[in-house]
Amino acid sequence: MLKTVWRILSSHTLAVWILGLMTLAVLAAGTLPQSARLSPKEQVGWDTEWEATASWLDTLGLSQIVGSGWFTGLCVVLLINMTAGTLVSLGRKWAFYRGDLKPGYELRGSGATPAAPPPFFTKGTAGVGTVSQLRGALGLFGLPLFHLGIAVIVLAAFWRGAMDFSDYLELSVGEVFSGQPAKFQRRQPPPEPFDAVIRLDQAEIEVRDGKYMGEFHGHFSYQLAGGPVGKATVMVNHPLRLGDFELYLKESFGYSAWFERLRLDGSSSLLYIHFNAERKAWEKPWSGKKEQLLRFDNVPLHYSMTLNNTQPPTFDLKVHQDGRAIFDGRLQPGDVADLGAYKLRFQGMVPWMTFNLTLDRGDISIFVGFVITLLGFLLHLLFWPRRVEWTVTHDGWVVRAWVRQGDDLFEKRWHEWCRQLQREAA
Amino acid sequence: MSSVIFLQWVIAVAYLLAAGLLAAHNRGRQLERIAIVLASSGLLLHIAIVLARGLESGQIPIVTRYEDFTVDALFMASVWLLAQWRWPPLRSAGILVLPFAAFVVVVALTYSLGIFPMSPALRTNWLIIHASLNSLALGFATLAMAAGLQQKQDCEQLVGRLMSWTFLFWCAMVAAGSYWASIAWGRFWGWDPIECWSLGTVFAYAFVLHLRMRPQWREGHRSLLIGILPFGLLMFTTYGLVFVMRSVHGQYLFQ
Numbered sequence: 014m015l016k017t018v019w020r021i022l023s024s025h026t027l028a029v030w031i032l033g034l035m036t037l038a039v040l041a042a043g044t045l046p047q048s049a050r051l052s053p054k055e056q057v058g059w060d061t062e063w064e065a066t067a068s069w070l071d072t073l074g075l076s077q078i079v080g081s082g083w084f085t086g087l088c089v090v091l092l093i094n095m096t097a098g099t100l101v102s103l104g105r106k107w108a109f110y111r112g113d114l115k116p117g118y119e120l121r122g123s124g125a126t127p128a129a130p131p132p133f134f135t136k137g138t139a140g141v142g143t144v145s146q147l148r149g150a151l152g153l154f155g156l157p158l159f160h161l162g163i164a165v166i167v168l169a170a171f172w173r174g175a176m177d178f179s180d181y182l183e184l185s186v187g188e189v190f191s192g193q194p195a196k197f198q199r200r201q202p203p204p205e206p207f208d209a210v211i212r213l214d215q216a217e218i219e220v221r222d223g224k225y226m227g228e229f230h231g232h233f234s235y236q237l238a239g240g241p242v243g244k245a246t247v248m249v250n251h252p253l254r255l256g257d258f259e260l261y262l263k264e265s266f267g268y269s270a271w272f273e274r275l276r277l278d279g280s281s282s283l284l285y286i287h288f289n290a291e292r293k294a295w296e297k298p299w300s301g302k303k304e305q306l307l308r309f310d311n312v313p314l315h316y317s318m319t320l321n322n323t324q325p326p327t328f329d330l331k332v333h334q335d336g337r338a339i340f341d342g343r344l345q346p347g348d349v350a351d352l353g354a355y356k357l358r359f360q361g362m363v364p365w366m367t368f369n370l371t372l373d374r375g376d377i378s379i380f381v382g383f384v385i386t387l388l389g390f391l392l393h394l395l396f397w398p399r400r401v402e403w404t405v406t407h408d409g410w411v412v413r414a415w416v417r418q419g420d421d422l423f424e425k426r427w428h429e430w431c432r433q434l435q436r437e438a439a
Numbered sequence: 440m441s442s443v444i445f446l447q448w449v450i451a452v453a454y455l456l457a458a459g460l461l462a463a464h465n466r467g468r469q470l471e472r473i474a475i476v477l478a479s480s481g482l483l484l485h486i487a488i489v490l491a492r493g494l495e496s497g498q499i500p501i502v503t504r505y506e507d508f509t510v511d512a513l514f515m516a517s518v519w520l521l522a523q524w525r526w527p528p529l530r531s532a533g534i535l536v537l538p539f540a541a542f543v544v545v546v547a548l549t550y551s552l553g554i555f556p557m558s559p560a561l562r563t564n565w566l567i568i569h570a571s572l573n574s575l576a577l578g579f580a581t582l583a584m585a586a587g588l589q590q591k592q593d594c595e596q597l598v599g600r601l602m603s604w605t606f607l608f609w610c611a612m613v614a615a616g617s618y619w620a621s622i623a624w625g626r627f628w629g630w631d632p633i634e635c636w637s638l639g640t641v642f643a644y645a646f647v648l649h650l651r652m653r654p655q656w657r658e659g660h661r662s663l664l665i666g667i668l669p670f671g672l673l674m675f676t677t678y679g680l681v682f683v684m685r686s687v688h689g690q691y692l693f694q
Contacts, residue, residue: 035642036639039642040635040672042630047630226558261623380614380627386614394607
């Protein structure tokens with residue numbers, strides 16, 4: 014029973030089936046609408062417009078293929094099959110190394126040993142006895158290494174998936190961030206504390222011809238775990254490491270209206286309201302509109318806002334509370350809007366940029382897996398293991414060779430050598 | 440600009456003529472030699488055009504669709520020229536590879552020849568590594584497909600080897616892209632449509648290479664069938680997918 018299970022798990026047939034199914038599964042994941050990829054709005058649209066199809070895909074587990082039980086099952090079976098198959102093949106490779114397998118090529122002769130040595134054999138034979146030569150032994154390790162690399166990638170991906178944290182945040186120039194959950198798009202705190210304080214000092218955003226990005230940098234001041242204050246520039250492809258976290262710059266930006274919010278008790282805090290600006294509108298006369306329900310100090314107020322990129326910038330604000338207008342006016346820098354529960358002092362307009370904050374967990378093991386995989390396959394392609402054994406006895410000789418399946422170069426040389434021997438004999 | 444169009448047509452005609460001479464080489468070995476010389480001349484001109492484009496734009500010329508197609512065709516012709524020199528049985532595959540390269544060179548001209556600045560995400564050496572590996576994989580895949588279509592006995596093992604090299608370069612391309620994504624976007628994998636299809640192509644090649652370990656899948660219609668499958672996926676992933684699926688890669692590439 015155990016033998017049968019082992020034979021099935023390590024079988025080449027199972028590998029072919031699993032690879033075929035994985036191909037289909039991954040292509041389906043790249044083609045069908047996947048809930049992890051759709052925005053909430055798109056998800057609602059898909060569920061309502063394609064109700065029957067969406068429900069079928071849900072039932073079949075095709076609306077979230079990656080992460081589904083059956084996909085994970087396929088990965089696990091692939092991992093087991095690869096490990097078992099590699100163990101079996103390692104046994105065969107060891108036998109190859111020792112010459113314990115049935116040879117792929119064999120030629121016997123009587124009388125004197127031929128003058129021309131067999132292909133890929135340089136040691137020569139001095140007299141009676143056996144001399145063997147193994148070349149390209151590194152090629153024996155190629156596929157086992159390749160499969161080891163795949164196993165490392167799959168295991169690291171599972172491990173990383175369980176520990177992963179990544180979320181987007183928008184920061185305006187002058188804004189300070191110290192891990193406030195409200196700043197994250199998903200409003201969820203990271204699994205471990207963000208032990209740093211960062212401030213976006215300057216946003217360098219250059220748009221050429223209204224379309225193309227020129228310089229694009231975010232200049233930061235940062236302080237790690239109460240240590241000294243440092244300065245750093247974050248660019249696309251050049252993240253900022255902050256302890257276990259990393260901060261990545263996204264190619265998304267806009268203008269932000271900047272306020273000081275004055276509470277009735279005399280305290281104050283900063284408020285940034287972000288407006289999306291298209292590239293063609295960057296550093297040109299522009300107006301951005303926005304409607305939003307903002308809740309501060311448990312007071313919900315409905316804001317209708319227009320930010321105008323004029324010199325100086327202006328901010329048109331209409332505020333309603335329970336359907337009743339409580340403010341309607343245009344603010345210039347320094348102007349104050351009294352909203353009853355608090356006051357807003359308009360300070361001006363600054364750029365904002367989007368960042369991705371991630372918790373680095375195990376990426377390096379993924380890339381180690383990639384390197385092992387590629388190195389293993391390269392060894393497999395570059396090194397061809399060829400074991401040639403020449404035995405001389407008192408009444409003749411025998412040459413045996415063990416080579417990898419599909420070694421056409423050896424086959425060609427072997428046949429040439431055989432023909433040469435025939436010519437010499439003739 | 441018009442001189443570029445003219446030269447690109449010259450390259451296409453050189454490749455087509457070389458393919459024609461290869462097809463007629465049974466009438467004399469001299470024709471085969473002329474075909475190689477013609478294809479090599481076309482390739483030199485091709486290299487010159489790509490270098491000139493790089494110098495003119497001041498950046499690596501693999502940013503626009505025009506540049507991408509032109510460089511891919513260059514790799515297709517180069518891989519064939521080098522491979523036929525190392526493995527003479529592959530020479531006849533030029534009958535298919537060279538017209539395909541000529542076709543890609545002409546298709547490139549249907550896109551804008553304008554020079555566009557690179558977006559910040561593309562300003563890294565990883566673009567060169569990632570795109571070169573992609574083009575190399577395309578070159579090997581095209582040659583493997585062409586050699587497979589000819590169904591010649593002496594090419595049977597070589598087709599397998601070429602598919603293995605395609606697999607290696609494609610895997611390396613995916614790995615390089617993954618590393619690049621990790622430093623640009625903070626994630627090494629995002630199951631984006633292009634990432635899914637690239638991984639699907641990896642699995643398809645692994646599937647076919649495993650199947651080819653069985654003799655019955657290395658010859659005849661079966662070998663042809665399993666050769667077309669991963670090649671088709673690779674081509675569609677590289678050229679077709681961004682037109683039919685919304686992908687994060689689409690917003691960075693191919694103006």
